[in-house]
Amino acid sequence: MSKYKISPFAPKTFPTLPPLAGFDMATAEAGVKYKGRTDLWVLRAQAGTQVAGVFTQNLCPGAPVEWSRKALETDTDGPRIVVVNSGTANVFGGQKSRDAVVETAQGIAAQFGCSAKSVFLASTGVIGEPLDASKVVAKFPEIKNRLDGDGWEGAARAIMTTDTHAKGATATAEIDGVQIRVNGIAKGSGMIAPDMATMLSFVATDAKISQPVLQDLLSELTQTTFNAITVDSDTSTSDTLLLLASGRAEHEQITSLSDPRLAGFKSALRDVLHDLAMQVIKDGEGITKFVTIKASGAVSDISAKKVCMSIANSPLVKTAIAGEDANWGRVVMAVGKAGEPAERDKLSIWMGPHLLAQRGQVASDYTEEVGAAYMKQDEILIRVDLGLGDGEATVYTCDLTHGYIEINADYRS
Amino acid sequence: MSKYKISPFAPKTFPTLPPLAGFDMATAEAGVKYKGRTDLWVLRAQAGTQVAGVFTQNLCPGAPVEWSRKALETDTDGPRIVVVNSGTANVFGGQKSRDAVVETAQGIAAQFGCSAKSVFLASTGVIGEPLDASKVVAKFPEIKNRLDGDGWEGAARAIMTTDTHAKGATATAEIDGVQIRVNGIAKGSGMIAPDMATMLSFVATDAKISQPVLQDLLSELTQTTFNAITVDSDTSTSDTLLLLASGRAEHEQITSLSDPRLAGFKSALRDVLHDLAMQVIKDGEGITKFVTIKASGAVSDISAKKVCMSIANSPLVKTAIAGEDANWGRVVMAVGKAGEPAERDKLSIWMGPHLLAQRGQVASDYTEEVGAAYMKQDEILIRVDLGLGDGEATVYTCDLTHGYIEINADYRS
Numbered sequence: 001m002s003k004y005k006i007s008p009f010a011p012k013t014f015p016t017l018p019p020l021a022g023f024d025m026a027t028a029e030a031g032v033k034y035k036g037r038t039d040l041w042v043l044r045a046q047a048g049t050q051v052a053g054v055f056t057q058n059l060c061p062g063a064p065v066e067w068s069r070k071a072l073e074t075d076t077d078g079p080r081i082v083v084v085n086s087g088t089a090n091v092f093g094g095q096k097s098r099d100a101v102v103e104t105a106q107g108i109a110a111q112f113g114c115s116a117k118s119v120f121l122a123s124t125g126v127i128g129e130p131l132d133a134s135k136v137v138a139k140f141p142e143i144k145n146r147l148d149g150d151g152w153e154g155a156a157r158a159i160m161t162t163d164t165h166a167k168g169a170t171a172t173a174e175i176d177g178v179q180i181r182v183n184g185i186a187k188g189s190g191m192i193a194p195d196m197a198t199m200l201s202f203v204a205t206d207a208k209i210s211q212p213v214l215q216d217l218l219s220e221l222t223q224t225t226f227n228a229i230t231v232d233s234d235t236s237t238s239d240t241l242l243l244l245a246s247g248r249a250e251h252e253q254i255t256s257l258s259d260p261r262l263a264g265f266k267s268a269l270r271d272v273l274h275d276l277a278m279q280v281i282k283d284g285e286g287i288t289k290f291v292t293i294k295a296s297g298a299v300s301d302i303s304a305k306k307v308c309m310s311i312a313n314s315p316l317v318k319t320a321i322a323g324e325d326a327n328w329g330r331v332v333m334a335v336g337k338a339g340e341p342a343e344r345d346k347l348s349i350w351m352g353p354h355l356l357a358q359r360g361q362v363a364s365d366y367t368e369e370v371g372a373a374y375m376k377q378d379e380i381l382i383r384v385d386l387g388l389g390d391g392e393a394t395v396y397t398c399d400l401t402h403g404y405i406e407i408n409a410d411y412r413s
Numbered sequence: 414m415s416k417y418k419i420s421p422f423a424p425k426t427f428p429t430l431p432p433l434a435g436f437d438m439a440t441a442e443a444g445v446k447y448k449g450r451t452d453l454w455v456l457r458a459q460a461g462t463q464v465a466g467v468f469t470q471n472l473c474p475g476a477p478v479e480w481s482r483k484a485l486e487t488d489t490d491g492p493r494i495v496v497v498n499s500g501t502a503n504v505f506g507g508q509k510s511r512d513a514v515v516e517t518a519q520g521i522a523a524q525f526g527c528s529a530k531s532v533f534l535a536s537t538g539v540i541g542e543p544l545d546a547s548k549v550v551a552k553f554p555e556i557k558n559r560l561d562g563d564g565w566e567g568a569a570r571a572i573m574t575t576d577t578h579a580k581g582a583t584a585t586a587e588i589d590g591v592q593i594r595v596n597g598i599a600k601g602s603g604m605i606a607p608d609m610a611t612m613l614s615f616v617a618t619d620a621k622i623s624q625p626v627l628q629d630l631l632s633e634l635t636q637t638t639f640n641a642i643t644v645d646s647d648t649s650t651s652d653t654l655l656l657l658a659s660g661r662a663e664h665e666q667i668t669s670l671s672d673p674r675l676a677g678f679k680s681a682l683r684d685v686l687h688d689l690a691m692q693v694i695k696d697g698e699g700i701t702k703f704v705t706i707k708a709s710g711a712v713s714d715i716s717a718k719k720v721c722m723s724i725a726n727s728p729l730v731k732t733a734i735a736g737e738d739a740n741w742g743r744v745v746m747a748v749g750k751a752g753e754p755a756e757r758d759k760l761s762i763w764m765g766p767h768l769l770a771q772r773g774q775v776a777s778d779y780t781e782e783v784g785a786a787y788m789k790q791d792e793i794l795i796r797v798d799l800g801l802g803d804g805e806a807t808v809y810t811c812d813l814t815h816g817y818i819e820i821n822a823d824y825r826s
């Protein structure tokens with residue numbers, strides 16, 4: 001599907017995401033930019049669905065993000081509709097972008113007899129080209145006729161841009177003895193950095209959970225999943241993560257975060273978010289190595305995460321990994337430039353199981369051969385201990401390769 | 414000299430840096446790491462020399478940086494010596510690194526009959542390998558015998574690592590009708606980001622200026638020169654900029670920043686620092702385009718500089734420039750991710766003389782052809798106006814290319 005080489009970490013097959021009570025969907029070829037592939041997805045969630053959302057922290061967000069933020073605050077008795085297109089991000093198109101958003105929302109609302117203000121919109125692709133909403137709206141009657149509960153894989157394909165494969169995940173849990181399910185899809189492989197760290201992800205469940213609880217769960221779990229990955233430190237203007245709960249599962253509604261019945265659902269939701277986030281980072285543009293960065297011994301968890309991000313975003317660390325060079329000196333540099341409390345002579349560094357540096361100098365039994373052999377792995381773990389406190393964090397990233405340059409030096413051409 | 418392709422922006426020749434009263438120097442092949450080239454430089458400044466310094470803000474600095482910070486605070490009646498080696502940065506070598514620093518300083522102090530505590534040290538090269546000080550110290554007798562005022566170009570060559578050419582600059586001014594001169598050399602081409610933004614630079618003058626005035630001038634002028642350049646956002650553990658003033662020029666000493674006689678000197682010093690900083694960025698690893706980023710209309714100068722740095726460090730902006738793609742959408746993204754006050758619908762963007770985007774959308778008379786033609790230039794100007802206030806800043810950077818990956822994926826091998 002992509003013109004780029006498929007990620008070596010791509011799953012062999014798309015997982016089976018069964019239909020979920022309360023949701024149906026369809027895709028179409030609207031021809032926004034791409035030819036010969038789907039680029040439009042509409043998800044309909046039945047009346048009563050609760051929605052939580054997390055959006056980009058970029059201060060120049062796209063018109064669709066602004067629209068969806070308002071939709072999240074809008075109550076409705078009717079269905080909830082999500083409309084997603086690929087090809088253009090509809091960002092920085094001025095009044096044209098804002099008009100396209102209104103036209104799209106009103107178009108779908110007219111089809112489904114709901115309020116335009118309750119429609120969620122997301123667009124992904126090039127920045128600076130307004131969406132031609134007429135192309136999208138023209139497809140809505142066809143889409144309405146083809147709505148089906150079984151369409152998650154097609155949905156994941158329709159929202160791809162430079163992704164080299166479609167991304168989906170699913171998990172189940174029980175609430176009151178009733179099985180509930182969480183399905184999710186995501187897209188994104190560049191311009192990936194917190195906050196939010198994916199461009200687009202949509203997660204649906206049939207569980208019956210109140211909106212405030214959904215929102216709290218989503219915000220919490222995002223920190224260790226989508227907001228713990230970085231490809232290139234660049235934060236998209238379009239990042240959107242929506243969690244929709246139809247409430248069709250036959251259990252009593254959960255209305256409190258401290259409800260013990262929430263545990264299984266939370267775990268399932270975490271699994272799906274984590275799985276999707278890992279698929280996004282493992283499809284990082286030009287990736288040849290999947291890298292986990294762990295920091296411990298920091299003065300706080302927040303400090304540990306900043307140290308992890310400084311390592312994960314360092315071009316020198318990322319190119320060393322691409323070159324299979326256990327260059328822990330660059331890790332020291334990246335720890336030091338994070339601006340977080342650190343003392344050179346308390347710092348220890350591991351690559352995988354191997355202690356490379358301890359308390360400010362190379363470990364006594366470390367040899368370059370050990371490091372060189374380890375760096376040939378596809379999946380690399382870099383662990384640092386700062387020796388100052390009990391703060392810890394984990395961040396996921398990829399290496400920086402010729403492939404990244406190739407993809408991004410000619411993306412628009 | 415370098416195994417890498419010489420920067421297309423390299424000056425045709427090294428400028429003529431005449432001897433300066435009060436300074437002599439020599440280089441040697443100490444064999445720290447490189448073979449068949451000089452890797453050691455010693456500068457002797459006569460008694461009475463005033464010294465100002467600016468060092469890396471990296472919180473894991475090298476032992477030489479720690480030593481030189483103390484030397485800066487040490488008064489002396491004797492000469493000032495600067496010892497610089499390339500090949501290893503002598504960073505994160507634990508006690509061995511600290512011992513090497515002491516041994517080097519004591520070795521040179523013994524030769525020149527001065528206090529070890531007044532010696533400045535700087536090392537550049539791989540992190541994590543302690544300096545074998547015996548190799549350096551063994552060369553000091555030979556160096557003492559060959560001291561000469563005429564050696565700036567050789568000095569600039571001896572301190573190179575991945576630099577593709579030696580970097581020097583000179584300027585003159587008058588104080589009280591007396592001509593004074595400023596000579597400077599620098600090295601650095603990767604791991605370049607504020608603060609400090611060069612790995613090593615040494616500037617000398619015969620002007621007679623008190624230490625506090627020198628320090629204030631250096632700190633101020635660094636902000637718009639060395640601290641306004643970035644290759645890859647990575648901050649070295651070894652960055653050192655020293656300014657030495659021998660006071661041999663026959664004018665009355667300047668002891669106040671507000672002394673009107675300082676104007677010419679300040680201008681000459683700014684020219685030398687700017688020239689060296691531009692040579693460093695124009696030798697950025699893998700550079701094919703030299704890029705100036707200007708921001709105006711920010712809420713403050715500091716805010717404007719953060720916006721510039723966000724654009725300059727964005728891998729997506731840098732790869733677009735490498736691909737000669739006038740992808741202003743990525744500039745919008747980088748402005749938005751800077752975290753500084755910005756409003757999408759007040760933002761305007763120019764590339765060179767061409768207005769691409771105005772108040773949140775593409776400029777009415779802009780065409781892709783105009784942008785594409787402009788991006789073929791070797792030197793690119795990106796200008797953004799935020800439309801919020803009167804803060805402005807300028808930052809200099811380079812593109813992100815296959816050459817950067819090549820240099821950094823195999824630097825140690």
